[in-house]
Amino acid sequence: MAETTAPAMAPARPALDETLLAALAAAAGDESGGLTRRLAAQVRYEAAETPSRVRHLWRFTDPARLLPMNLTAVTGAPGDVSHTLAPSVAGAAATIDLWPGLPPVVALSDDLPAGQLTVVSAGETAGSPALAADELFAALNEAAWNTGIGLAVADGARLPGPIHVRVHASAAASLPRLRLVVGRNAEAMLVEQHLDGGPETRVTGHTAITVGDGSRVRHAIVQVWGQGTNGHLSVSTKAGADADVLTVFGVFGGDEAKLEVRTDLAGKGSRSEIVGVTLVTGKQHGDVHTTHRHLAEHTSSRIDFKAVAAEHARSTYTGLIRIEDQAHHCEAYQENRNLLLSDRARADAIPELEIHNQEVSCSHGATIAPVDPEQLFYLASRGLEHGEAVSLVVGGFLENTMAKLPDDVRTMAEAFVGPRLAAIREGSA
């Protein structure tokens, strides 16, 4: 690809100091001892190099445009949660709102048996997945998160419903942090919704999930930021032996948004599936990275990512499958399909495989294509107008991926995809 990258200029990073970090910790309700961790992270943040734009991970997106412009100790106030894009999740075991500058607002269901779900440190990093986000963003979030919660699911617990977290990008610099620790032989679902945000909003978010042996976790992350918001979200998950993890993502909102999803298959026999959908229009720039790292034998992973880019929008994808030398008898599959709705829309797909042993089955596929004119002619010959035909084809393109989503998550994604398909139908997208 004839992409040229300018020599990376050092981006203006927001400055951190102890007074600020202490104020951020206090406002977010961080535990005592949190400040020590934050100060250590500050040192790493200041030492971290600006991500190289020569490497695939940042080739298409300028990290400087995603960083907060400046950091202050915001004191948040809860806002309106009756937003149409923030539907409540039916039968949620817990509903949590994260507002920058405020401690988490937690509502537990009466159906939740005592001891199944407990609040733990959000800032703790011991035992967290080793595959962290890009160091600059990871250290910034660790040092300066201004809203967050840690949750632990007990061994053997079966939560009666999903944990629903609404993460509000309500401050100019929003730095949410989520941590979920699932014990052994437990079942849990986390629905993480990133919403709000307006002009000049910047988000640096991180979610760390540890899945104990034999547990089943479903995690959904749906980003529906408002116009003008840029941000970087990262998810790191570690799957224990025989654990079963499904990660679902939807990237729809904001102006420039990068999402990194990394899953470590750390325990023998663990399985991970990542399913994602992006629909970008206007001048939106969506950037998605996934990593599946196989560290143990008999592990399997699948990725299915579908992207639709309309108008001048651009969707980029980099996906890494890494199979370590001791991880024999693994299976890995990665699929990325991109549909372009205009001559000016762009999509990039870079699959990367790093395989360090021979006893694996690994494959990938990527396509980038405009809507098939023969499909449109067929639909036109049945009376369908151009916009209607395109919206049908796009809906169909996303359908078999959307069908894999848990119902609640699908509803959430459709709340965003539906109006965009309608705009295509009316010819305004």
Place this chain on the structure above:
Amino acid sequence: MSDALLNPANPANVFACRNLHVFVKDGDQEKEIVRGVDLTVQRGQKHALMGPNGSGKSTLAAALMGHPSYRVEGEIWLNGERVDALEPHERARRGMFLSFQYPVAVPGVTVANFLRASLAARRGTEIPVRAFRQELNEAFATMGIDPSFITRYLNDGFSGGEKKKLEILQMLLLKPAFSLLDETDSGLDIDALKVVSDGINQASGPDNGLLLVTHYQRILNHVQPDVVHVFMSGRLVRTGGMELVTALEERGYDWLTDEAAVAEGSRT
């Protein structure tokens, strides 16, 4: 045919084309595939268009429907109205229908959703769910298609026969004024051919017309045409009745090639 009936605007004619030429891009040049066709289909008539491979039959059918790959010169009339400047979806809404030789798959779009959208477009009004379902069930029964197909994705993984049955099912539902059936018989076994032919006959009536494009006699034994045309090298070289079909079965197209050449020679 009387002079009045030669007028494409005559309400007795459901379809007509005049001096139709179809061009396709060929590198920097244009290639003429259809080289001046005049055709008139009266209400209640079935016409067959026969011709060898590569004669341009499918191009003619797709161009009449308005396929964007072709540049068309000449006139196309539907129900007494010029439609050659209209978009394909506008022609469809006015009652033109094309049964595709190779219907394309649209993954992720269910047959039910597609049919509902098509019907709404053709009728200009949304169809109530209950009425739609009943109509659908009847059409599925007529075409011998398993009702479970309504939840399948459009033509996705369908066999050749299933695709062709679904094309004719659409003809039954959309009730077109004029249907272009492009090799609807190809790839069908004897049983499927019977079902498809019965469907075409059921969809045909005194108010509509059709043009059946085919290589073979066998479908014409089920769907009896009123008029048979032979199409070669982009032109109608002979028009007649069923006797022409018999002659083609016995003698092939070669004898017409010679006559077409003679006709061409006499024209210049």
